Amino acid sequence: SLRMTFAKGLAPIxxxxxxxxxxxxxxxxxxxxxxxxxxxxxxxxxxGGDRDEGASYDGPPKAGGALIVAVQDDGQTxxxxxxxxxxxxxxxxxxxxTLMRYTPQYGQVEPDMxxxxxxxxxxxxxxxxxxxxxxFHSGRPVTAEDxxxxxxxxxxxxxxxDHFAMxxxxxxxxxxxxxxxxxxPSAPLLTHLAYPMNAIVDRQTVQEAGGDLSNAxxxxxPFALVEWRKNRHLKxxxxxxxxxxxRPYLDEVIFRPIPDETARTTALRNGEVHLVLDLxxxxxxxxxxxxxxxxxxxxxxxxxxxxxxxxKAPFDDxxxxxxxxxxxxxxxxxxxIKLSRATPLDGGHIPPNHWAYAADLHPYAKRDxxxxxxxxxxAGLGGGFSSVMKVGSSFKYQVDAxxxxxxxxAEVGIDVQIQALESGLFxxxxxxxxxxxxxxxxxxxVDPDEWTYNLFHSDGKYNQQAFSNAELDAxxxxxxxxxxxxxxxxxxxxIQWIIATEAPVVSLYVNDQTSAWRSEVRGxxxxxxxxxxxxxxxxxxx
Numbered sequence: 004s005l006r007m008t009f010a011k012g013l014a015p016i017x018x019x020x021x022x023x024x025x026x027x028x029x030x031x032x033x034x035x036x037x038x039x040x041x042x043x044x045x046x047x048x049x050x051g052g053d054r055d056e057g058a059s060y061d062g063p064p065k066a067g068g069a070l071i072v073a074v075q076d077d078g079q080t081x082x083x084x085x086x087x088x089x090x091x092x093x094x095x096x097x098x099x100x101t102l103m104r105y106t107p108q109y110g111q112v113e114p115d116m117x118x119x120x121x122x123x124x125x126x127x128x129x130x131x132x133x134x135x136x137x138x139f140h141s142g143r144p145v146t147a148e149d150x151x152x153x154x155x156x157x158x159x160x161x162x163x164x165d166h167f168a169m170x171x172x173x174x175x176x177x178x179x180x181x182x183x184x185x186x187x188p189s190a191p192l193l194t195h196l197a198y199p200m201n202a203i204v205d206r207q208t209v210q211e212a213g214g215d216l217s218n219a220x221x222x223x224x225p226f227a228l229v230e231w232r233k234n235r236h237l238k239x240x241x242x243x244x245x246x247x248x249x250r251p252y253l254d255e256v257i258f259r260p261i262p263d264e265t266a267r268t269t270a271l272r273n274g275e276v277h278l279v280l281d282l283x284x285x286x287x288x289x290x291x292x293x294x295x296x297x298x299x300x301x302x303x304x305x306x307x308x309x310x311x312x313x314x315k316a317p318f319d320d321x322x323x324x325x326x327x328x329x330x331x332x333x334x335x336x337x338x339x340i341k342l343s344r345a346t347p348l349d350g351g352h353i354p355p356n357h358w359a360y361a362a363d364l365h366p367y368a369k370r371d372x373x374x375x376x377x378x379x380x381x382a383g384l385g386g387g388f389s390s391v392m393k394v395g396s397s398f399k400y401q402v403d404a405x406x407x408x409x410x411x412x413a414e415v416g417i418d419v420q421i422q423a424l425e426s427g428l429f430x431x432x433x434x435x436x437x438x439x440x441x442x443x444x445x446x447x448x449v450d451p452d453e454w455t456y457n458l459f460h461s462d463g464k465y466n467q468q469a470f471s472n473a474e475l476d477a478x479x480x481x482x483x484x485x486x487x488x489x490x491x492x493x494x495x496x497x498i499q500w501i502i503a504t505e506a507p508v509v510s511l512y513v514n515d516q517t518s519a520w521r522s523e524v525r526g527x528x529x530x531x532x533x534x535x536x537x538x539x540x541x542x543x544x545x
Contacts, residue, residue, distance in 0.1 A: 351499030387416025
């Protein structure tokens with residue numbers, strides 16, 4: 004389903020971040036709350052049967068070797084500033100680096116390419132000093148001009164221009180220093196600077212490629228491009244000039260697209276691949292009993308929902324949308340479709356492992372068919388109505404969920420026809436708002452602004468439901484301008500209340516993020532956002 008990505012890093016090095024006195028208190032609250040939220044991330048893992056000799060190695064990390072990673076789909080582009088699909092992002096993110104970086108603790112960021120960060124008293128000027136040893140894969144040094152060029156290119160490409168909407172001017176002060184001049188304070192800016200697709204690119208490589216990075220490498224990340232053969236493999240090699248000493252450990256990483264879930268797990272069990280990034284719930288028990296295989300899960304960020312196009316009747320009536328929300332049995336969907344490996348969402352859509360979770364918001368805690376029928380009757384649809392639900396045919400679990408939703412809604416007189424479309428056609432229809440109902444999801448949000456603004460603001464780039472609410476717009480604007488963590492928590496509780504009760508989307512659940520690997524694979528971190536950034540820490544015991 005529609006996925007946006009990601010997340011991670013090494014041990015925190017936030018002592019390198021120098022924050023001006025006026026903003027220090029707000030940032031301290033931000034970091035403290037992020038750490039507190041991360042403690043909720045009950046990381047748990049389970050191993051397979053008897054392990055092979057790779058599991059018995061207890062020495063220090065070994066350098067060398069090639070890691071083979073099985074992915075569901077091949078990417079569409081290698082351009083970080085144009086990529087919108089998760090498949091592309093997973094291929095791209097280890098080729099590039101960013102000014103900040105996600106850490107293993109969900110919601111927390113740390114410096115990556117940044118040596119020092121200073122924020123002015125009014126929160127309007129960010130002065131960034133680069134690390135002294137940054138080198139692109141081309142061999143050229145990274146400079147402040149490259150940073151300026153990269154952020155301006157992100158804005159020009161429009162895909163994530165909103166991340167920098169508050170940036171009025173970018174100034175390359177000297178080769179190692181860049182200043183971002185803002186029109187207003189921005190609470191999510193550091194998180195945006197850590198977003199893996201907001202990468203710093205080699206401006207000369209971009210120019211030599213005629214501005215087209217769709218099959219090129221302009222990065223300075225831990226791995227450099229060797230070869231991309233569509234639908235066969237993407238080969239990356241170790242970047243000897245990477246700025247973290249001793250990293251990466253691996254000589255090569257090879258991504259292999261294997262669309263079929265069973266084929267992916269079979270390849271893992273047979274040792275044909277080392278790592279499966281997304282393990283389907285139905286395959287957990289099978290892989291759990293495989294010799295030499297490790298499974299690990301964390302509470303994830305993959306949120307799935309029923310989207311309702313509020314510009315089309317009858318979904319322009321809030322009573323109809325609320326009726327659907329009351330008619331859905333989320334527990335049954337979780338049990339049957341997700342095999343109880345998801346967390347049902349009966350109120351706000353920001354999940355329980357996030358500091359902005361609205362713990363007291365549960366308007367749909369219990370399925371209520373009588374209330375659903377009453378609302379439909381009040382809307383003049385007591386006799387029911389028919390609609391079409393579009394889903395992506397590549398995502399069988401969502402097709403299956405749509406079939407179950409169809410059965411549940413039939414109990415209140417809503418006749419749903421399922422239309423499964425090829426992924427490209429499906430996402431194109433969503434972006435053009437060419438649908439009545441859909442079942443889809445998003446993955447990888449970190450800051451609460453990411454969970455809300457683009458999806459629900461009247462002018463939001465991904466407001467596919469065409470939802471507009473003036474009160475909500477004002478709160479969304481306030482949330483991204485407020486630096487105080489506790490004040491933001493209340494703002495986003497109010498935001499989630501409006502979204503849940505107005506119901507432009509009907510939240511279903513947030514999934515666990517589960518990966519599996521051969522027992523000789525060490526150092527890989529499963530992150531809620533499904534990012535693969537920890538491949539720089541991954542090594543092979545044999």
